[in-house]
Amino acid sequence: MTDAGTPEPATGTARARPLQRLEHIDAKNTVLVPVLAVVSALVVGAIIVAATDIDRLQHGAFGGIATNILDAYKALFVGAFGSWTGISETLVFATPLLLTGLAVALSFRSGLFNIGATGQMLMGGMAAVWIGFTMNGPGIVQIPLAMLAGIAGGMVWGGMIGVLKARTGAHEVITTIMTNYIALALVTWMLKTTAFKQPGPSGNPISKAIANEAHLPKLLDFVRPGLRANIGFLVALAAAVGVWWLFRKSKLGFELRTVGANPDAARYAGMRIGTLTVVAMALSGGLAGLAGAVNILGTNRQMTTSFAGDIGFDAIAVALLGRNTSVGTVLAALLFGALEAGKTRMQLDADVPLDLVLVVRALIVLFIAAPLLTRMIWRIKAEGGGLGLSFRGWGS
């Protein structure tokens, strides 16, 4: 069950024997199952579209249903990749998904369930927007400062969960769910205070806009000005490399993986479980906070209460689909970003409600989280492939 999370031999020996490392790559489980999971989810999504097409079903227009489904998926693809605008939007949506996905993947590999990416992203966003509207450039100083503030905001919010877990044994699943709601209430209140609230008569909880200097530079200006994609995506990619480096090359990453795979073994090896729990949650929260900062500086420009949405769940989906690896998370985030970017087009062109994308994403999680089910449906013979992660009770 635990092949994804088992600590491989220390990196030195792994480098000395590259062939041994190759054996760890299990093509069926790491490539085939995720691809088939996406295909299965799209097939089930198509069945749902067909079964709810009351008008065509009544008239027996089964050909019409089939073309409608094909149109919908084609529009989804064209909306995401068919134009520079589509590609730009895909990158924009993929950026926070990638960062929060990395946050969740990092916690998963350390044996923790971080369901609180939403709250950590909100806190990071608050910190970043405050730097964003109180300062006025220069960008070279303000942008990194705002990002650091975002990381710090998320780190505090996430690290707090780690402290609670390490000191009192409070299970992080329940504390992260609860602190998500606390963060939302806190942000709603702060956005109504004079320190944050946008000037004007509107009573809506919306913050002041950040300074022009703090806007992230655009990524695709050389193609056409006005495309929203910004260097936030590169920041996210850099974070992915950072996480890869952490788990592959650093002592801390090795310790985190060991705790994640087998806390008892880690304790007997003299690792400090409590400290590592706090560090893992703080790092995870920091990544989610960075997602908030990048969203504020890159696209949103001001803080609203709905700005993080339900990203915590999407982040879990991205991490699972990416099998908790950096490369996988990048690909998964791009896929989910594409679904997000293409869904409006799907609703316009094919008259299929855009909420289908939420259903498809949930189904992808199902088929990824249940590799046995996916393998049973597609009749693949392979061993292992579990997530290397299991809920170990509510703690006592």
Add this chain to the structure above:
Amino acid sequence: MIETPLAHLGDTSAAGPRTFAERRRARNMGITYLVLAVITAVFLTGHDGTAMFKLDDGRSFSLPAQTTAWVAVAMFSVLAGGALWRGYGKLTNAVLALVTVTLLMTFLSWSAAGTSFSLIGVLVSTVGYPTPIVIGAMSGIICERSGIVNIAIEGLLLNGAFMAVFIGSVTTFWIGVLAAMVTSALLAWLLAWLAIRFKVDQVIVGFFINFFVLGLTNFLSKRLFVEHQNWNYVGTLRPLKIWGLHSIPVIGPILFEQTVYVYVAWLLVFGLTWLLFRTRWGLRTRSVGEHPRAADTLGINVVRLRYRNVIIAGAIAGFGGSWFASNVGQFNQNMTGGRGFIALAVVIVGRWKPIGALCAALVFGLFDSLGNKLATLHTGIPSEFISMLPYLATVVVVCGFVGRSRGPKAAGQPYDSQ
């Protein structure tokens, strides 16, 4: 925080053998009461005047704000002394309840000083509002007591709400309720099937169900209800007066003029308490949740019992979801609005006991109706802080600050029967 089994041996105080955890809890409670006394003295003694609390039929009573506050301060200090000195043993929870009620009354007389306040309205909605939370929590308790973690209460409730509206509009209300129960039971079966047969992590399956249902009900409500608006109307349910009991002063309107859902919820709570702790089914369920291996050795079919209980729990949650249909009369996207997660919190705060969960739900219901009420009283306390309280309380309880909240030991772990 390692508790050694020998920790109490060094303790020879007059209070008798108390465990380390009990002493720590008594200390924490004492400190909490002291802090409350200070907070009351500093913040709640400032308002002069009398607050009038209106009950039904023109009855009312008044509290002088300042005097009430000082009485409360004195009481909290004495109770804190008692807690720090030797603790209250079995009375700990009763003392906690007393302090909570006093604090609330002090707070209310402070915020309503010089005006009047309809206490009866607040209490009626305190009992009525948390109905889906109570029913959802019963569903969660059955699942977790059998060793399956149920994060999916939210999804099961939302599905129940949708199906009750949709099928109820096409047919009649109670057939809609039946459909809600059947479909939520099916979803719960899916949870059990994935958790037991495929050993998928139960937290992940729970989240899958929540978001699958959210996406699907959003999708279906756009796809079906936009063109066929008559499919999205079931009408609301009237309160049902219990003959004879509803005319009792004060208590009657609070407890016996509610909808049928409230009565069913209370029946579920007391029925489930009896079933869990007094019947063979209950003993088997608890043993499967605590130590499935031992239960298996004694000839209990662990897997079958888990399936059956989770499916029953799903039907209960579906029924709870149909409350939204009866309350609003139509379906709105995401109309459960996180109440399934409050139900989960209630399960934990109530320590996996039905009556504990009911008490927690009522306290949360009180917070909620107070939050709505305070907005009209202009106390200067942001309503966000009131709405934050249930979640904050949950974190405090999970951290073991007011006594350890320990779940069924085998919850979340797949069972291999070899």
